[in-house]
Amino acid sequence: MTVATELDLDSLSIRQVNAALQGAEEGAFRVLHAGGAHALACGLNATLDVTIDGHAGYYCAGMNKHASVTVMGNAGTGCAENIMSGQVRVQRDVSQSLAASGHGGLVVVEGSASARAGISMKGVDIVVGGDVGHMSGFMAQTGRLVVLGDSGSDLGDSIYEAQIYVRGAVASLGADCVEKPMAEEHTASLTELLARAGLDADATSFRRFGSARKLYHFSIDNMEDY
Amino acid sequence: MCGIVGLFLKNESLQPELGRLTALMLHEMVDRGPDSAGFAVYDVPQAATKISCLSLTGTSDWAALCKEVEKVVGAPIRIEEIEDHAILHTEGDGAVARNRIIEIAPDVTVLSVGHAIELFKGIGDPDAITQRFGLAQRTGTHAIAHTRMATESAVVIAGSHPFSTGADTCLVHNGSLSNHNRLRENLRRRGETFQTENDSEVAAGYLAWRMREGDSLEGAIERALQDLDGFYTLAIGTGDGFAVVRDPIACKPAVIAETEDWVAMSSEFRAIARLPGVNHADIWEPKPATVYAWSHAA
Numbered sequence: 001m002t003v004a005t006e007l008d009l010d011s012l013s014i015r016q017v018n019a020a021l022q023g024a025e026e027g028a029f030r031v032l033h034a035g036g037a038h039a040l041a042c043g044l045n046a047t048l049d050v051t052i053d054g055h056a057g058y059y060c061a062g063m064n065k066h067a068s069v070t071v072m073g074n075a076g077t078g079c080a081e082n083i084m085s086g087q088v089r090v091q092r093d094v095s096q097s098l099a100a101s102g103h104g105g106l107v108v109v110e111g112s113a114s115a116r117a118g119i120s121m122k123g124v125d126i127v128v129g130g131d132v133g134h135m136s137g138f139m140a141q142t143g144r145l146v147v148l149g150d151s152g153s154d155l156g157d158s159i160y161e162a163q164i165y166v167r168g169a170v171a172s173l174g175a176d177c178v179e180k181p182m183a184e185e186h187t188a189s190l191t192e193l194l195a196r197a198g199l200d201a202d203a204t205s206f207r208r209f210g211s212a213r214k215l216y217h218f219s220i221d222n223m224e225d226y
Numbered sequence: 227m228c229g230i231v232g233l234f235l236k237n238e239s240l241q242p243e244l245g246r247l248t249a250l251m252l253h254e255m256v257d258r259g260p261d262s263a264g265f266a267v268y269d270v271p272q273a274a275t276k277i278s279c280l281s282l283t284g285t286s287d288w289a290a291l292c293k294e295v296e297k298v299v300g301a302p303i304r305i306e307e308i309e310d311h312a313i314l315h316t317e318g319d320g321a322v323a324r325n326r327i328i329e330i331a332p333d334v335t336v337l338s339v340g341h342a343i344e345l346f347k348g349i350g351d352p353d354a355i356t357q358r359f360g361l362a363q364r365t366g367t368h369a370i371a372h373t374r375m376a377t378e379s380a381v382v383i384a385g386s387h388p389f390s391t392g393a394d395t396c397l398v399h400n401g402s403l404s405n406h407n408r409l410r411e412n413l414r415r416r417g418e419t420f421q422t423e424n425d426s427e428v429a430a431g432y433l434a435w436r437m438r439e440g441d442s443l444e445g446a447i448e449r450a451l452q453d454l455d456g457f458y459t460l461a462i463g464t465g466d467g468f469a470v471v472r473d474p475i476a477c478k479p480a481v482i483a484e485t486e487d488w489v490a491m492s493s494e495f496r497a498i499a500r501l502p503g504v505n506h507a508d509i510w511e512p513k514p515a516t517v518y519a520w521s522h523a524a
Binding site for chain 2: 076096
């Protein structure tokens with residue numbers, strides 16, 4: 001087993017920690033005394049295995065590419081923002097705008113995410129073990145947002161072609177977001193994603209939501225929606 | 227952008243540490259609000275009323291002012307001068323004293339009135355302000371504090387938080403209200419007096435009005451959710467209570483942490499990260515349009 005290199009924020013600055021991570025080509029790292037610091041493990045671009053011991057602040061693991069980042073606590077606003085590939089896992093809750101505009105990779109939150117999870121997502125897969133807040137999946141373009149708990153109001157508002165799966169209650173759907181049937185292909189794809197996320201849930205117990213495609217194609221009949 | 231913090235102690239043995247812990251929290255919020263700061267500390271309530279005053283000129287004649295105020299409150303006033311602030315102690319009616327000071331002393335702002343609260347504010351480096359007024363040495367039951375980054379108005383002391391208009395009530399606010407002018411006029415007609423053009427003072431006045439009308443703290447906040455338009459995370463202190471509320475859109479951040487010994491809230495977790503026992507705290511993000519409140523009253 002690889003011994004993780006320890007980077008302690010009690011003695012190093014955030015810049016020093018990030019520079020060490022961004023300069024590494026491989027290996028395991030453990031960031032100690034995170035203390036809610038912002039921009040931890042941002043801009044990684046190699047197959048690193050990074051563990052953040054404690055709670056992370058804003059924009060943790062932003063722009064991640066290839067690396068696997070695990071936060072042992074909570075994470076603040078914009079966790080895994082613009083993720084390109086790799087994996088970000090948060091063991092507790094995250095704040096707003098989880099994986100905003102994420103292009104690829106996998107983001108797993110074992111707790112809950114607050115408002116606007118997956119806003120403008122562009123291909124990332126997001127799996128949330130708990131609930132998501134209001135306006136989640138807002139303007140989501142591609143990728144999958146999976147919620148094992150409940151969703152807040154206005155889920156999937158102005159959604160494009162992303163797929164949303166929710167197991168619990170949905171407070172309300174946003175503009176142009178509708179429930180769609182779960183076909184076998186969806187169950188199969190969701191089963192695979194849940195297994196990869198390491199969360200135990202039966203894919204058949206989810207409901208699927210997506211775009212009614214009435215808002216983003218101009219139609220004279222929808223004038224009042226514009 | 228602004229930074230707000232609040233600390234409500236459940237364990238009495240931590241009361242000597244209240245100021246030190248609050249200063250520690252506020253320090254972490256300096257880069258959210260480097261231009262001004264302020265804090266309110268609630269100590270164990272005493273029989274006399276404490277009136278926290280700020281001299282806008284820095285040269286106000288407190289003795290002469292108090293001589294005039296004593297005439298209407300009918301009781302002697304003891305002056306405790308701290309830099310450009312003074313805490314006036316009296317057995318007389320605090321509300322009467324407040325109104326009289328506002329009436330006759332344009333160079334003085336009344337920051338708070340109550341049996342528990344003392345309130346200080348300034349412009350400049352928040353850490354320097356907390357040092358100037360000795361926050362770290364202060365004791366008490368709960369405190370709220372604010373660091374300000376002015377976005378829509380000037381960096382003047384009138385814009386520094388916390389704001390208080392009612393007895394032992396004050397708040398700190400991150401956000402901005404869009405209907406504060408109309409609300410201020412409505413509240414003025416109902417007898418509230420305002421000392422600034424600041425939107426956050428209107429929120430404080432609104433809550434003070436509702437509680438004077440008999441609402442509980444929670445009831446007043448529930449009603450504020452209907453009447454305040456804009457965006458806000460508010461931390462609110464009363465004589466024996468503490469509350470947090472966010473607007474229905476919740477675009478201003480907030481984190482709450484609770485242990486057996488304390489409840490803490492802040493704009494960001496890093497302000498809470500150094501509190502004793504934080505590793506065992508329940509930590510959550512307050513939900514939109516939901517009132518969270520704690521009270522020392524059984």
